[in-house]
Amino acid sequence: MKGMEIETRSINREALAKWISLWRSEGKRILAPKKIGDQVDFASVASLDEVSLEQVQTVQSPKMAIFPRVEELFSFHSADGRVELRDRNLEALPETVVFGLRPCDAAAVAALKAIFTWDSPDSLFSARLARTTIVGVACSRADADCFCTSVGGSPGGVEGSDILLTAMGQGDYLAEIVTARGREMLQSAGALFGNAANTDKESRLAKVQAVFDPAAVASALSRLFDDAAFWEEQSRRCIGCGACAYVCPTCACFDIQDEGGISGKRLRCWDSCGFGLFTLHTSGHNPRPLQSQRWRQRLMHKFAYMPERQQVLGCVGCGRCSRACPVDMNILEHLQAAAEAKP
Amino acid sequence: MKALQDKARELLATKAVQVVIGYGRGRRGEARALFIREAAGVRDLIFDETCRQNLAVYLMKPEVRKLGKAALVASPAVLRTILQLAAENQVPENGLLALAVPASGDEVVALASFAALEAHVAALDNDLSAGEKAELQKFAAMDLDERQRFWQEQFSRCLKCYACRAACPLCYCTRCTVECNQPQWIPVPAHDLGNLEWNVMRAMHLAGRCVNCGDCSRACPAGIPLYLLNQKLISDVFAGFGSRSGMAAAGDNAMSTFKPNDPEDFIK
Amino acid sequence: MSPADIFKPWLMKIESVIDEAPDVKTLRLVFVDERQGREFAFRTGQFGEYSVFGEGECTFCIASPPTRGGAIECTFRKAGRVTSALAGLEPGETIGFRGPYGNVFPIRDWENKNLLFIAGGIALPPMRSVIWNVLDLRDRYKDITIVYGARTVADLVYKRELTEWAARPDVTLVSTVDPGGETPDWQGEIGFVPAVLDKLAPASRNTIAVVCGPPVMIKFTFPVLARLGFAPEDIFTTLENRMKCGVGKCGRCNTGKYFVCKDGPVFTFAQLQNMPQEY
Numbered sequence: 001m002k003g004m005e006i007e008t009r010s011i012n013r014e015a016l017a018k019w020i021s022l023w024r025s026e027g028k029r030i031l032a033p034k035k036i037g038d039q040v041d042f043a044s045v046a047s048l049d050e051v052s053l054e055q056v057q058t059v060q061s062p063k064m065a066i067f068p069r070v071e072e073l074f075s076f077h078s079a080d081g082r083v084e085l086r087d088r089n090l091e092a093l094p095e096t097v098v099f100g101l102r103p104c105d106a107a108a109v110a111a112l113k114a115i116f117t118w119d120s121p122d123s124l125f126s127a128r129l130a131r132t133t134i135v136g137v138a139c140s141r142a143d144a145d146c147f148c149t150s151v152g153g154s155p156g157g158v159e160g161s162d163i164l165l166t167a168m169g170q171g172d173y174l175a176e177i178v179t180a181r182g183r184e185m186l187q188s189a190g191a192l193f194g195n196a197a198n199t200d201k202e203s204r205l206a207k208v209q210a211v212f213d214p215a216a217v218a219s220a221l222s223r224l225f226d227d228a229a230f231w232e233e234q235s236r237r238c239i240g241c242g243a244c245a246y247v248c249p250t251c252a253c254f255d256i257q258d259e260g261g262i263s264g265k266r267l268r269c270w271d272s273c274g275f276g277l278f279t280l281h282t283s284g285h286n287p288r289p290l291q292s293q294r295w296r297q298r299l300m301h302k303f304a305y306m307p308e309r310q311q312v313l314g315c316v317g318c319g320r321c322s323r324a325c326p327v328d329m330n331i332l333e334h335l336q337a338a339a340e341a342k343p
Numbered sequence: 344m345k346a347l348q349d350k351a352r353e354l355l356a357t358k359a360v361q362v363v364i365g366y367g368r369g370r371r372g373e374a375r376a377l378f379i380r381e382a383a384g385v386r387d388l389i390f391d392e393t394c395r396q397n398l399a400v401y402l403m404k405p406e407v408r409k410l411g412k413a414a415l416v417a418s419p420a421v422l423r424t425i426l427q428l429a430a431e432n433q434v435p436e437n438g439l440l441a442l443a444v445p446a447s448g449d450e451v452v453a454l455a456s457f458a459a460l461e462a463h464v465a466a467l468d469n470d471l472s473a474g475e476k477a478e479l480q481k482f483a484a485m486d487l488d489e490r491q492r493f494w495q496e497q498f499s500r501c502l503k504c505y506a507c508r509a510a511c512p513l514c515y516c517t518r519c520t521v522e523c524n525q526p527q528w529i530p531v532p533a534h535d536l537g538n539l540e541w542n543v544m545r546a547m548h549l550a551g552r553c554v555n556c557g558d559c560s561r562a563c564p565a566g567i568p569l570y571l572l573n574q575k576l577i578s579d580v581f582a583g584f585g586s587r588s589g590m591a592a593a594g595d596n597a598m599s600t601f602k603p604n605d606p607e608d609f610i611k
Numbered sequence: 612m613s614p615a616d617i618f619k620p621w622l623m624k625i626e627s628v629i630d631e632a633p634d635v636k637t638l639r640l641v642f643v644d645e646r647q648g649r650e651f652a653f654r655t656g657q658f659g660e661y662s663v664f665g666e667g668e669c670t671f672c673i674a675s676p677p678t679r680g681g682a683i684e685c686t687f688r689k690a691g692r693v694t695s696a697l698a699g700l701e702p703g704e705t706i707g708f709r710g711p712y713g714n715v716f717p718i719r720d721w722e723n724k725n726l727l728f729i730a731g732g733i734a735l736p737p738m739r740s741v742i743w744n745v746l747d748l749r750d751r752y753k754d755i756t757i758v759y760g761a762r763t764v765a766d767l768v769y770k771r772e773l774t775e776w777a778a779r780p781d782v783t784l785v786s787t788v789d790p791g792g793e794t795p796d797w798q799g800e801i802g803f804v805p806a807v808l809d810k811l812a813p814a815s816r817n818t819i820a821v822v823c824g825p826p827v828m829i830k831f832t833f834p835v836l837a838r839l840g841f842a843p844e845d846i847f848t849t850l851e852n853r854m855k856c857g858v859g860k861c862g863r864c865n866t867g868k869y870f871v872c873k874d875g876p877v878f879t880f881a882q883l884q885n886m887p888q889e890y
Contacts, residue, residue: 524691524692527692
């Protein structure tokens with residue numbers, strides 16, 4: 001974080017449990033990784049006991065906290081030939097703490113902000129973000145699908161977190177107070193935090209080797225744009241299922257749907273550039289009729305277009321897309337193939 | 344594996360087929376779909392317990408169809424899928440070669456004609472397994488309220504990502520019901536009503552057709568046990584009409600065929 | 612309406628409905644809130660998102676010129692869910708409008724030049740706004756030529772305005788219909804737009820060309836213009852892509868790194884040549 005001293009404190013597991021209860025008593029919604037059936041995903045929790053921190057990563061991302069899978073934009077009501085539009089009451093949005101997300105997920109907020117606030121601010125997104133506090137937990141383990149360090153992140157990265165906790169052993173956590181909001185949180189819970197005796201964070205973190213240079217990948221992808229055979233070969237087993245976009249913490253493409261008749265709502269909901277319908281014109285013309293072109297769009301958008309237009313990568317290296325993909329489309333593998341493809 | 348590789352090599356070298364669709368080693372030691380067009384590539388072919396994806400899903404993809412005549416490594420579920428697709432006029436006789444590989448993986452049976460496929464499938468145990476039946480019975484023991492709560496909770500996590508549909512070889516409609524918007528039969532957003540309608544509608548559209556490959560449940564990023572819906576309907580269709588999907592290359596779909604002597608004791 | 616609320620439309624009352632051609636209508640819309648109407652401003656080339664509440668939104672250009680305020684107009688063909696709903700509405704009913712979005716025709720840069728407008732079928736609406744805009748500032752431009760064609764006489768849109776333009780001495784209008792599309796009393800040309808353009812052979816010197824039409828028409832028109840000596844940076848067109856938000860967020864309308872809703876819909880051919888063919 002530029003221009004701000006990061007204060008370090010420490011907190012033990014017992015105090016952490018009390019801190020979470022404190023949020024609950026303040027009426028905050030707490031989203032944290034929780035075991036649901038056979039997988040761990042973000043859900044509302046009431047106590048630290050419900051939180052699962054053993055997994056490398058959850059299946060779905062915490063973007064649902066600031067970009068839910070369906071939300072109302074406004075409602076419309078017709079009576080006596082007149083139409084009235086009613087705004088969402090942004091004040092009624094819940095104060096939320098997202099707890100236990102990884103540094104990659106915290107870094108993803110920057111990509112979402114870039115999409116939702118460039119050019120014209122999206123007030124719904126901004127209102128949710130303003131009401132969200134992010135308490136991350138650094139990674140002591142990684143797996144073969146993680147690649148945060150190739151995209152400017154790291155297992156102990158503080159970017160995007162208001163407070164980042166790192167497990168130091170024996171139930172103790174190093175707490176880095178990253179933002180002003182983090183400092184505010186500390187104020188109401190100061191008694192739960194002690195001084196940080198051990199600040200050797202590095203030795204507690206997972207080691208993730210960087211495997212590619214995003215700038216090199218961006219120019220390789222651009223060079224390969226018209227190489228139809230390359231994209232067909234890569235995407236042949238892709239079934240266009242949409243799981244990658246939906247579990248991704250930075251994917252934010254959405255659809256707008258009206259429901260109701262003379263009275264109803266206009267909703268925004270998740271969508272994916274991988275779907276054939278995404279770019280289909282009413283006339284039947286489709287600029288991206290083949291799955292290979294849609295796969296290309298996914299990679300180009302995240303690694304070439306977004307960096308150029310919004311100066312932020314559309315990927316944080318969390319690996320969820322690779323883990324969730326039913327046909328083992330591994331984004332890391334495909335980016336490396338692009339970087340190595342002969343011009 | 345060697346038998347499979349040898350057969351694939353022979354098929355490609357003699358140009359009997361233009362592509363062998365099988366499994367290769369992916370990451371994390373698991374299998375992934377492989378499309379082999381040159382004989383040299385057969386060394387990447389594997390067959391083990393991680394080879395679960397229903398490869399028949401690729402038979403309906405234009406990008407794969409344009410590669411030419413295919414040989415498909417076929418588990419029992421894949422064999423039945425081919426027959427079901429044939430019964431629905433989606434694959435022509437002798438249009439592809441099924442390479443049936445038993446669990447041991449050390450031999451391969453090439454099946455070209457529908458008659459050969461039918462004979463091979465008839466010799467397999469195509470019923471739900473004992474474990475699957477036991478799980479269904481557990482559900483039958485729940486009262487309706489409990490079952491409704493269960494499914495409401497499960498569907499509340501549905502994202503409407505349509506991974507279930509994409510993974511299913513029998514969901515091949517070029518314009519799915521959910522993509523019709525005049526009128527919008529199934530709501531698009533992932534709210535409770537839209538999720539319930541989508542999942543129930545899809546299960547019903549597969550009633551009498553699903554071959555129980557399990558790909559939909561494996562693809563679901565929310566971990567919803569979709570297979571329960573499909574297995575229940577498989578069980579009900581068999582009990583009600585005596586038919587199973589994927590057993591013959593011609594025949595009527597149980598749910599889209601009316602016969603005057605159909606049982607109608609369910610209308611009370 | 613909160614100005615920060617980018618998804619909330621203004622309420623518009625339908626003042627009139629004109630049947631332009633089979634399945635093609637023009638709606639003339641006034642702001643329900645008169646103050647919003649007085650404050651509303653846009654520039655030629657821009658588009659909006661038009662709502663039928665309960666059905667959805669649709670993207671059309673603003674077909675009226677900014678020089679004639681008070682109301683805005685849109686012209687559309689009934690094709691899908693929202694256009695079918697719009698086609699069923701009557702004067703007095705209320706719809707929504709969000710806009711103006713997109714970039715503009717740089718008509719200031721075109722002053723003292725000849726202007727050549729080429730349009731086909733339902734693509735005349737985006738051109739109509741800029742044609743009226745320059746006609747309302749007539750003395751700033753040199754020769755103005757309009758070449759417009761449709762499949763049949765019945766498919767020509769803005770029939771009254773075509774008559775008006777044909778009658779003006781300061782405009783050259785060449786109308787055409789496809790072979791077989793003429794009526795016994797048809798006075799105009801018979802032939803596809805690119806062929807008619809070739810025959811007309813307008814001078815390219817000091818001339819800006821604006822081309823709007825179905826992809827097949829554009830494909831055959833551009834080589835004619837190139838042969839006549841038009842430089843790609845002097846040929847303008849508008850692109851269409853599937854849109855939802857109109858403000859560069861939903862991710863749907865991009866062609867390469869460009870959003871048609873933000874970087875377009877107005878593009879020069881020089882720009883198109885540097886963009887992937889993804890539209």
